[in-house]
Amino acid sequence: MHHSIEIRHLSFAYPDGHKALDDVSLKIEPCEKVALVGPNGAGKSTLILHLNGILQGQGEVCVAGLPVTKENLGKVRARVGLVFQTPDDQLFSPTVYDDVAFGPLYQGLPIEEVQARVEEALETVHMRAYAHRVSHHLSVGEKKRIAIATVLSMKPEVLVLDEPTAGLDPRARRSLIKLLDELPLTMLVSTHDMYMVRELFPRMVIMDQGRIVADGDTQALMADEALLEAHGLEKP
Amino acid sequence: MHIHFLDSYRPGDSLIHRLEARIKFILTIAFILTTALTPQDAWPVYLLLLTIVLSVIVLSDLGVGTVLKRAMLAIPFILAALPTVFTLKGEVAWQVSLGSLEIRFYQPGLVRFVSIALKSWLSVQAAIVLASTTQFTDLLMAMRAVGVPRLMVAIFSLMWRYLFVLADEALRLMRARAARSGQSDRPDLKPGGNFAWRTRITGGMAGSLFIRAIERSDRIYNAMLARGYDGEVRSRPLPKFELIHWLMLIGGLLALVCLLGLAHFGF
Numbered sequence: 001m002h003h004s005i006e007i008r009h010l011s012f013a014y015p016d017g018h019k020a021l022d023d024v025s026l027k028i029e030p031c032e033k034v035a036l037v038g039p040n041g042a043g044k045s046t047l048i049l050h051l052n053g054i055l056q057g058q059g060e061v062c063v064a065g066l067p068v069t070k071e072n073l074g075k076v077r078a079r080v081g082l083v084f085q086t087p088d089d090q091l092f093s094p095t096v097y098d099d100v101a102f103g104p105l106y107q108g109l110p111i112e113e114v115q116a117r118v119e120e121a122l123e124t125v126h127m128r129a130y131a132h133r134v135s136h137h138l139s140v141g142e143k144k145r146i147a148i149a150t151v152l153s154m155k156p157e158v159l160v161l162d163e164p165t166a167g168l169d170p171r172a173r174r175s176l177i178k179l180l181d182e183l184p185l186t187m188l189v190s191t192h193d194m195y196m197v198r199e200l201f202p203r204m205v206i207m208d209q210g211r212i213v214a215d216g217d218t219q220a221l222m223a224d225e226a227l228l229e230a231h232g233l234e235k236p
Numbered sequence: 237m238h239i240h241f242l243d244s245y246r247p248g249d250s251l252i253h254r255l256e257a258r259i260k261f262i263l264t265i266a267f268i269l270t271t272a273l274t275p276q277d278a279w280p281v282y283l284l285l286l287t288i289v290l291s292v293i294v295l296s297d298l299g300v301g302t303v304l305k306r307a308m309l310a311i312p313f314i315l316a317a318l319p320t321v322f323t324l325k326g327e328v329a330w331q332v333s334l335g336s337l338e339i340r341f342y343q344p345g346l347v348r349f350v351s352i353a354l355k356s357w358l359s360v361q362a363a364i365v366l367a368s369t370t371q372f373t374d375l376l377m378a379m380r381a382v383g384v385p386r387l388m389v390a391i392f393s394l395m396w397r398y399l400f401v402l403a404d405e406a407l408r409l410m411r412a413r414a415a416r417s418g419q420s421d422r423p424d425l426k427p428g429g430n431f432a433w434r435t436r437i438t439g440g441m442a443g444s445l446f447i448r449a450i451e452r453s454d455r456i457y458n459a460m461l462a463r464g465y466d467g468e469v470r471s472r473p474l475p476k477f478e479l480i481h482w483l484m485l486i487g488g489l490l491a492l493v494c495l496l497g498l499a500h501f502g503f
Contacts, residue, residue: 049411052415054411054414054415073419074417074418074419074427075418075419075421076418077414077415077416077417077418077419078418078419078420078421079418080415082415082416084408084411084412084415086408088444088448089405089408089409089411089412090412091444092409092412092413092437092440092441092444093437093440094440094443098440102413102416102437103416103417103418105429105433106416106417106418106427106428106429107418107419107420107425107427108420108425108426108427108428108429109420109425136444136447150416151416154416154418
């Protein structure tokens with residue numbers, strides 16, 4: 001059985017020379033739920049963008065057993081559901097339905113199957129009644145759920161979320177946490193929400209200045225207040 | 237992760253970089269005007285104009301190659317002038333026969349085309365040097381100094397500020413689309429959808445970018461109101477224009493006028 005995510009010695013620098021990732025290695029087992037924490041600018045988003053080849057650095061990235069290379073990009077992107085921080089970036093179609101259908105339609109699935117997948121994905125995020133709404137007019141919490149549905153419709157093996165609870169009110173946050181808890185997928189979630197990390201993720205990876213500085217049991221790492229403080233984090 | 241290619245300013249410490257922005261701005265406009273007003277067959281004057289531009293480029297440390305590469309921007313304008321070669325009739329300069337079709341290039345048209353090409357090429361180079369050696373804020377100051385209405389200057393300044401935000405937003409949208417453009421494991425399925433569908437998706441993206449730009453402008457306007465904006469643009473007083481600046485400006489303008497006189501009345 002392959003690892004869901006396997007990153008070996010990954011380094012990446014932006015064209016302006018800023019080194020965003022510095023020798024990062026990480027393994028995540030199937031169905032494991034892992035939190036990725038660290039201060040702003042630590043390289044979390046950059047790392048996430050490597051998981052489906054939007055950025056390609058030096059080193060090795062394998063997702064669901066497939067190396068992320070140019071030839072594999074299409075297949076990798078079908079296996080990794082990447083949910084961006086700003087749902088507005090993710091929802092670019094006029095209606096909720098169109099957006100959730102984008103992935104399956106792009107893959108060329110027959111229309112009945114697209115229909116079934118859209119319904120299933122919307123059902124999973126409890127947004128079935130919203131199919132023909134205009135994404136533009138939804139609340140942030142609703143947009144977040146739709147954004148998750150847009151990748152669930154591709155039936156990915158790995159779900160990657162960038163700060164899913166940012167900007168949500170307590171109720172929307174609570175229902176999102178419940179939703180993430182229910183989903184039986186491998187999950188890597190970048191976040192600043194330490195309460196959610198404690199509640200939902202047994203394993204936590206701390207990044208700072210492009211490196212992984214700690215990786216282990218959430219409870220144990222959270223007990224180490226000096227470590228948290230050194231990397232701009234707060235104990236919940 | 238930002239788009240910077242729109243920002244043409246290249247930091248530096250050359251003579252041209254240090255030159256007062258108002259002098260640069262006015263002389264660049266004057267240079268472009270001179271180029272535009274030069275008669276179409278005054279070839280020696282074009283050569284002199286090119287010499288001026290090249291010397292300024294050399295003085296600016298931008299690298300002649302870099303500027304020439306960027307000057308490719310002039311190509312669309314040049315292409316637009318191409319038909320004159322066939323339409324401005326006169327003496328036939330060159331004739332090509334393609335089977336029963338005869339194509340004639342006319343002498344006057346050729347002269348006009350080459351001079352339009354030279355004019356646009358020279359003007360674009362001058363503008364590139366100006367934009368590469370002057371901070372945008374200094375350019376705005378220069379515009380204000382020559383009497384461009386304050387509201388216009390404010391619009392330019394806001395446009396400049398938010399162009400990058402918008403370009404970043406467009407980049408993120410395209411990234412989100414790429415992230416969901418996957419390929420199924422089933423070998424019978426071809427990814428990509430058909431052309432009409434892809435067009436519709438791109439149209440939706442453009443529409444959503446447009447709506448977001450409008451909403452953002454509303455929020456910006458509210459933020460301006462919240463800080464006391466009343467429709468009147470106020471700005472800091474302009475820095476002093478010293479005697480030496482006047483001398484440089486007048487010297488430059490005189491040189492260009494002489495050049496123009498030379499072009500019109502001969503040597």
